[in-house]
Amino acid sequence: MSDFVDVMEDGSGDCSKVEKLICDWSKLMPHPLYDSIQVWSSLLTYRSFFADQLIARHGNLASWITEHKCHMQMKLAKAAIKQKNFGTTARLLSDIKLNYLADMSDETGMKFSQLYAKYYLSRAHFYLSKREDDMKTMEMLLRSFDCLNEHEQLLATNIENKASVAHMRIFAQLLDVASQTNFATMFCTEEVEQAMHEMIGDVTDAKEIERKSFNLHLKSLHISDRLQLKSKQEILLQLAQFCDRKLLENKQESDGSRSSTNDDVIMAEYAVTMTKCVLRSMHNVASFRADDVIKLSFARLLQLCEEFGDPVSTIFIEQSSSVPSWMFLGWIGHLVALLDGEIASSVHDVIWRLSRDYPQAVVYPLKAAMSGFQEKRGKVDSNRKFVNKLEEKLCREIPHIETLIEEFSHICNPVIQLQDWLESFSKLLRSGSLRLQVESYQKMYEKLFGFYTGDSPSPPPNIGRLRWKFAKTFGGKVDEMFGGAVGSNISSISEKQVQGWRHELDAEKRKYKSEKLAHYSPWLNDYQSNDDVTMIEIPGQYNGREKPDVSRHRVIIGFDDDVTVMDSIRQPCKMTIRSSDEGKYPYLIKAGEDLRQDERIETIFQVFNDIISNDVNLRGKKDFLISTYQVVPLNSNVGMIEWVNKTKTLSKIINHQARKLNCDGILSKARTSYLPPELLDCDVSPLTMYGEWAKLTSRGKNCDLFQQVLKSFPADILRRAYMQMSCDLESFVTLRKSFVTSYSVMCISNWLLGIGDRHLNNILISMETGRVLGIDFGHAFGSATEILPVPEMTPFRLTRQIASMTSPHRVASGEMREVMRKCLKIFRWKKHQLEAIFNIFLHDPSVEWDSKHARKLREMEERRCGEVGGGDHRATESDRKWYAKRKMKIVKMKLQGAKSSFITKNEIEHNVSVMKKYGKYYIELATGDSTTLRRSCEDVNLDEHEQVDCLIEQATDNMILSRTYAGWSPWL
Secondary structure: OHHHHHHHHOOOOOHHHHHHHHHHHHHOOOOOOOOOHHHHHHHHHHHHHHHHHHHHHOHHHHHHHHHHHHHHHHHHHHHHHHOOOHHHHHHHHHHHHHHHHHHOOHHHHHHHHHHHHHHHHHHHHHHHHHOOOHHHHHHHHHHHHHHHHOOHHHHOOOOOOHHHHHHHHHHHHHHHHHHHOOHHHHHOOHHHHHHHHHHHOOOOOHHHHHHHHHHHHHHHHHHHHHHOOOOHHHHHHHHHHHHHHHHHHHHHHHOOOOOOHHHHHHHHHHHHHHHHHHHHHHHHOOOOOOOOOHHHHHHHHHHHHHHHOHHHHHHHHHHHOOOOHHHHHHHHHHHHHHHHOOOHHHHHHHHHHHHHHOHHHHHHHHHHHHOOOOOOOHHHHHHHHHHHHHHHHHHHHOOOHHHHHHHHOOOOOHHHHHHHHHHHHHHHHHHOOHHHHHHHHHHHHHHHOOOOOOOOOOOOOOOOHHHHHHHHHHHHHHHHHHHOOOOOOHHHOOHHHHHHHHHHHHHHHHHHOOOEHHHHOHHHHHOOOOOOOOOOEOOOOOOOOOOOOHHHOOEEEEEOOEOEEOOOOOOOEEEEEEEOOOOEEEEEEEEOOOOHHHHHHHHHHHHHHHHHHOOOOOOOOHHHOOOOOOEEEEEOOEEEEEOOOOEEEHHHHHHHHHHHOOOHHHHHHHHHHOOOHHHHOOOOOHHHHHHHHHHHHOOOOOOHHHHHHHHOOOOOHHHHHHHHHOOOHHHHHHHHHHHHHHHHHHHHHHHHHOOOOOOHHHEEEEOOOOOEEEOOOOOOOOHHHHOOOOOOOOOOOOOHHHHHHHOOOOOOOOHHHHHHHHHHHHHHHOHHHHHHHHHHHHOOOOOOOOHHHHHHHHHHHHHHHHHOOOOOOOOOOOHHHHHHHHHHHHHHHHHOOOOHHHHHHHHHHOOOOOOHHHHHHHHHHHHOOOOOHHHHOOOOOOOHHHHHHHHHHHHHOHHHHOOOOHHHOOOO
């Protein structure tokens, strides 16, 4: 505004100031994705008005200013296309055509035709994604082609300029969409057939159209290389995405069947081209943006190396050498997991460069991955040599790192460590391998009892008092039961003996807790950084999005003397690290657990947040972002979790408020109050009891007892707790809104990831903001429904206490439903990006799927397929890969509109832990009776409204909640 006023007040008639102002306006525009069309429209309305005033003052610049006005309006239309706002785009293009077309220069006219073509092409994409009307898709494609055909000379083979490249790119995308359309619609009428012939020539099938599209993409890239166009990066990504989509489609179509040699050659070409494009793109960028697809695409290349072998691996090795090493940091865990596989040699150079530049980013993922490496012979012996060389290098460059990791593993209750081993030893007893049983025992004995000698009355300087006391107390029992350090009695020991002692140890846990670090690890308690050696950084400072400045990283100076033992089953310990920046950083140390799955889940949550942040309607709304925290696996058996201050579990908040309301006694009795007396009085196992309770549903037994329990205490205990957190009504409304929004987003994201076991201790509440934070993701990708013997039938936790937070609105029609709908809509819109990240993580070599469970499932599936004409799985495919594919299929179904109860039914059908005679009753509960919405809806292809309505109904169904495992506390 001030610049415009200055120009208008200038009486010199200097046109250069006007030109500079108009040029600045053309450059300084809102963001095409991040800023709404309202922002664009408002800004350009003012600028158009001011431009008209400048035309009145400087008539000699009228045509030049008018053309720039036209360009700004075209940029607005382009932004509307990117935001899929087709109604606004159509209106803008009509206005531009009416007001500016007659006076357009040839160059502007050409850009306008291309813009119109992009508009119709974007609409064709939209109709194609809906799969509703192929004729509408074809109509949009033909209109797009007509716009391009107005400048058909730009598609001539001898023209190479910026305009011709833009034309080729649009035409290539047009052909790509055409190849995905039902081919029969191209010849449904004589008029359409003639138009299609003009567009694609004498093409007989979709694959030929696809090849024409690929060749045009490739040609536009070659021209942009020669002309050094700024659009080269976009072309690289566009071509990479084209190739990736075709590779995935081909894999899906040919899965289980033999593809032709010609198809194999074409797919190999696509794989090589994608590899080149992605690595060239990585070389060209300075940092990864939040919405960048390059980072996701890189991990896909590793899958292509495995699938296609030498052609892709050779290009990968050549091209990756020119990419800055920091760009691989985001996938370091995935890379080191490949060191045990057939394509390990492809990543040797990348990992070695990373270890040279950022050794402290590599050491922990390597340690975690090494535990899963198998002893192999032959070709992969060189991999073992490389791993050993790499490990030696890292340990040499980071002194004390192995000691640090080992000492962290001691920050736990030794009784729980012994119980963990007894549980794993029971499984080995069932396997029948005496050699493995002895090896496992000897490793345990060396770690928990090997340091103890009865000669000394006190522990050695490097052994904590807790470990010494434990070894002194239980060493004799272990020697007697298992046969000393060598395990001479193992061949005669029974699983019943092992499990019996394991349960007896429960009473000993409380005796081996301490709040002093020195009692766990004297080494950590005395640790001080030494300037003479490489100082150890606080783990987790490499985010992989930008080049790290290692000189600014925080290093460990020491540790606070005090620790806090948590009340949960495994009793993890909270400890505080003192840092070089004079700060104190609390972490939760979890020993005896592999935290790599939690780390993956947090990474996916960050992808969700990126999608939300980049949505034009949700950008800037912080309550829609999922609260995340840092998870750092130090190896496969111990890890660190960032401590989130000023939070409490949902369990603590509700129970504390219940005591204030004098209803805590009722809550404590609720665990058994809603179960039928005839089942409680029977001497049956819990699994049989829950199965019989589910069976009674089909016999008309409703949930009256459950309803009575719900009526015995207030429905709004949690709501009252939030009122207690608030200083006035306004702050309560703010906290409540934060809870409802963040919880709704968490529910949808958890459902997509199949996260279960959301009991009251796995949900944290921020006491400052009211926002929700999920923790402990041991059950993910549907395992709580598919593996647990009492399957979870709710898609997420939406019990009465949670629902009361939305009052006076109903869950099924209020704010919570609307937030879920918005969230699911943008996730479904970005389904290709989400499917890519899910596919990468599900096929990660470090993912430890339950191989025994996977094998049983696969056998069940193949028997079922055999009944209808034979299975379609390749015999050479591993059970692990088959199981990952199955999980990926479920994720795709969710993103494509599958009904929640249909997914639950599918997972219960594949649950081999559920007693066979009860499986069908659990399914009946999940799918609902004839009065429920989810029973009347289609199984698939629902819109986001229908999907959310079915999710909410299933999550709030008291028939399901009353049959849910009591440890989940479904009454709260």
